[in-house]
Amino acid sequence: MRLSVYCLIGLLLVALSSLAHAELPAPVLRALQAEGLGADALSVYVQRVDQPAPLLAHQADIALNPASTMKLVTTYAGLELLGPAYRWRTEIYHDGVLKQGVLTGNLILKGYGDPSMRVEDLWRMLSRLRQQGVQRIDGDLLLDSSYFASTNAGPAAFDGEPYRAYNATPAALVMDLKATGIQLQADAVTQQVLLRAEPDPNSPGMTALTLTNQLKLVRSACGDWKTRLAYDVNVRSDASNARAVELVLRGDYALDCGEKWLDLSFFDEASHGYFLFRQLWQQLGGSFGGKLRVGLMPERAVKLLVNESVTLAEVVRDINKFSNNLMARQLLLTLAAEQIATPGTEANGARAVLLWLRSKGLEFPELVIENGAGLSRVERISSQHLASLLLAAYASPVMPELMSSLPILAVDGTLRKRQKDSAAYGRAHLKTGSLSNVRSIAGYVLDAKGRRWVVVCISNHAKAQQTRGAQDVLIDWLYSQP
Structure with a gap:
């Protein structure tokens, strides 16, 4: 009986405490x-x-x-x-023969989920590869993202905006957050809106991104400038197996806006990585004419180098x-x-x-x-x-x-x-x-x-x-x- 009374008193005190703070x-x-x-x-x-x-x-x-x-x-x-x-790893392997600066076989990038990998990190990795004596790659680029499973939901699942950077889907090998920044610059002299992509995925002999400018420069307050823009993304697969993109920008852009950036994610992670690799490898003086391949790294692959992320x-x-x-x-x-x-x-x-x-x-x-x-x-x-x-x-x-x-x-x-x-x-x-x-x-x-x-x-x-x-x-x- 006494225990029951104490229990009731305790419950009452809890209830009163809840009310006091409600x-x-x-x-x-x-x-x-x-x-x-x-x-x-x-x-x-x-x-x-x-x-x-x-x-x-x-x-x-x-x-x-x-x-x-x-x-x-x-x-x-x-x-x-x-x-x-904790740091994430990104590794480079080959599955062929490396002799006198020529790799006869595929170059392999294997990712372990680094969220912070930037184009600068890829440049440093490829620069180290060049310092090891690799000059020409007679094979393809194989990207291994098997450390993560594919997500069930695509980039359009949340709000029907599949190309907005905040909707980019995860993968074990991601560069620059899968994002491409589009710079919009109002030019009062030419009365045009100038467009530029950063990072630019294009390289000599390969157009990964085409910017089609249908924007109109207007004299008005900048305001909520994104609501006055519209865009279409046209995707095509090229001979390299990668996914090239045409971005068509339409709408009004105010002179008062000056310079603005629109972050979009229209490349899949494999195509994005392939285009950036081609561009950087050519900049570093390397030779590569291979295609994009996505799959598992062969067991016989030889490790060339490892990159570690920030903490x-x-x-x-x-x-x-x-x-x-x-x-x-x-x-x-x-x-x-x-x-x-x-x-x-x-x-x-x-x-x-x-x-x-x-x-x-x-x-x-x-x-x-x-x-x-x-x-x-x-x-x-x-x-x-x-x-x-x-x-x-x-x-x-x-x-x-x-x-x-x-x-x-x-x-x-x-x-x-x-x-x-x-x-x-x-x-x-x-x-x-x-x-x-x-x-x-x-x-x-x-x-x-x-x-x-x-x-x-x-x-x-x-x-x-x-x-x-x-x-x-x-x-x-x-x-x-x-």
Whole structure:
């Protein structure tokens, strides 16, 4: 009987505690009401890192789409499971005979998922190859991406925009994030819009990219310039087995815009790598006339050299500061391959994260990980559990790497232009997330008295984009805690 009474008292205290922390702060509620929204538009969890209970828990146990704040889960898992000093490898082999500078056989590039590989890295690798005496390749270029499995969803699956760089799909051998930057330059003298690709995939004797310019230069304010553009991508396979592209740009471009960049991903990873290889190899004085091949490296292949990436800590910084989707997806697949099995799959990446959470005593039954980047309609986590993750991270040896990877309020990354006049300027490390009907922010705030707080705020609402002001007010309110 006495035990039952104690249990009832305990339950009552828990219930009262929940009620005490359930109401949104008045300034936050007023900011919502100014947008015609109610308290139900937000899920919020706030807790000081050195306290056992939250200051605020409002609708905090609801499973919600976190958008890009899901990257916090992926990057924290990566830092703990792989270590901040982890590096990815990219290897070059041959399967023939190398004699007097002539390779009779195929040159092979094998990737292990490096998310950070740039055209400069490929140039250095090929330069080392030339220094080893290789001048002519009498064979094909074989690209081996077998370390990762192909993803189930194509680049158009998320929002029907298959050529936007944020939709680029992961692969074990990716260069320059599979992206091509298109420079648009308004020329007042010629009254034209000048176009240029960077990196330029074209090389003597091979046109990988054709830019067809149907843009009209107009005199108006620049504004949201991308909405005034349209483009078509025409794809053809050439004699090399690679996929060449014609990009047709149409619409109006304002003189006031000056120079702008449009990042697109219209090459598959194999074609992209092949075109860049041909261009760089010719620049280095090498000779190559072979085709593109995609497949497994033969067992008899001879290793020529290995390139190592920047550290995982540096990659995590790019993922979180700039919300890089492809890098986050590459990291999840790396976790799958390193922790579960090869080839790495998204399902095994999610499994690796769940097993890691369980090993830390963190049970998140509502957690759904599709690709680890938040570029998803199905990923789910509650604000309470995302906060629990951040609290655990604060006590982790990798806390410095994770926190320093987050955008600093009003200073850098995706928060560079946000809350410039806030008293919390420079005192919050926060990851943002934004999708259609989703707006989120999560991370750490250092208040005016030097106390550190974890804050998570998620909106899944038809007017989610209109909750940004309330989220800003929440950060200011937290900074000013008595």
